[in-house]
Amino acid sequence: MGETGQAVLDAIRSRRSIRQYSDDPVSDDDVRAILEAGRWAPSGLNNQPWRFGVVRDPECKNTISELTRYREIIRNAPVIIAVFLDNDAGYDRVKDCQSIGACLQNMWLATHTLGLGGVWIGEILKNKERVAEILETPESHELMAVFAVGHPKHQQQESQRKELSELIFKEL
Numbered sequence: 001m002g003e004t005g006q007a008v009l010d011a012i013r014s015r016r017s018i019r020q021y022s023d024d025p026v027s028d029d030d031v032r033a034i035l036e037a038g039r040w041a042p043s044g045l046n047n048q049p050w051r052f053g054v055v056r057d058p059e060c061k062n063t064i065s066e067l068t069r070y071r072e073i074i075r076n077a078p079v080i081i082a083v084f085l086d087n088d089a090g091y092d093r094v095k096d097c098q099s100i101g102a103c104l105q106n107m108w109l110a111t112h113t114l115g116l117g118g119v120w121i122g123e124i125l126k127n128k129e130r131v132a133e134i135l136e137t138p139e140s141h142e143l144m145a146v147f148a149v150g151h152p153k154h155q156q157q158e159s160q161r162k163e164l165s166e167l168i169f170k171e172l
Helices: 001-012 028-039 060-065 073-078 093-114 123-134
Strands: 050-055 081-084 118-120 141-150
Touching: 001 093, 028 050, 028 081, 028 093, 050 060, 050 093, 060 073, 060 081, 060 123, 073 118, 073 141, 081 093, 093 118, 093 141, 123 141
Parallel strands: none
Antiparallel strands: 050 081, 081 141, 118 141
């Protein structure tokens, strides 16, 4: 395996959900790099159904934070990225949602390799219509996740994974 391949595998294994951030701002260049990574995710028929709402404004973040039990994460993150599925750009619901997942994973890996931390907040989906209203999104946009990004307050977070043998149910 080449050096690049190993770097990608290392990034996948070392990425963690980061929920606490320092007060340091996230640069426009870093936000652009994260969005670019999301933009390059695979999608069925290359339809690229993702749309982004980037929020730095403290008042707007505070309003959005009231829609989830994870309000402190949103309030304290220097930037949040609301990731939407543009249903007008879609062609197959399952494939489009899978594409959004790939987009989010690309964004997460980019965040990690930039030395930043992030967490994907899905619980807020119970109020997705309200988030869309706050961000004044087009009617075709459906919230899929809110991704909080910032400089990690703490380093060296650990995580556990099931053994691969527990996850493979059949091998022929």
